[in-house]
Amino acid sequence: MRWRAMEAGDLDGVVAVARIAFPDHPESRTCFEERLALAPGSCFVLEGERGVAGYLIAYPWPRGAIPPLDTLLGGLPENRDSWYLHDLALLPEARGGGNARAGLALLFGQIDAPIALVSVNESAAFWQAQGFVPQDSPELRAKLSSYGPDARYMVRGVTKPG
Template identity: 30%
Template sequence: MISRKIRLMHPDDFNAILALQSDCYPTEFIETAQTLQQKQQLAPHSSWVITLNEQISGYLFCHPWFGEKLPALNSPLNHLPETTDRFYIHDLAISPGARGNKLAEQLIQHAITWAIHANFSQVMLVAVLGADHFWRKHQFKPLPTPLPAAYGEDAICMLRQL
């Protein structure tokens, strides 16, 4: 029997997170450990890992945000906005070997439930590498927001009302 568990991300998870990131993204989308750790430290209650048989098989970095101006990719986020109006999904990755087990769906549902309980009314993200088709299945719709070039030519800002 396969065991799955979603839990808050811990500082000692970052070696596994960096390995997953490397397995899932091309070099231009790889963020440094320092950048990811800083984001997790700013919003420690809204970033999770999912384990499959006690091995980290996916992660989801999220944080509160304000407006449609997006946080830069692979740049330190020194602070969160004082006023927030949305929940921002920064990064979702599932180990290639664990795909097909609905881990992404479980992490997304977990984050959406958390955002609703935290009184957010919308969730925003940037879909890269053609992932907008995946996010549309989760009720996200394109948002006509200009994106920094670092997100890639096919990147699409997306929003879901809660």
């Protein structure tokens, strides 16, 4: 399996992986299509023998702002000093062999700015091992309400919480 840049022809495969990986947080195909159109340089797929086995989507986004689920962004901010890792997801059979770590290494190699995300699926320990630090405030908790009770806002590449 290898990571490569995501292309429009991968979108059906990306949606299929998302349905399996995030059954409680479905997002429409148009959301994935929009992210790829807005930030093609930071969207990747893990190519397996039978097609897309995983994907990673990231884009510039203001720190502390959390895009609502299943919503079009409408555009990207001009300020690119922070990024948002929207999704990293693998098919179950592609997990556990370092594939997620390899995809993140691609992203970290090209972004020299803080990267934020919302951890779900009880993945906070995975993200912490990748250098992400949980952040907490009443404002963040309110913004996370649609993501479920285990959701955490986490940031990599900052020296202090905030």
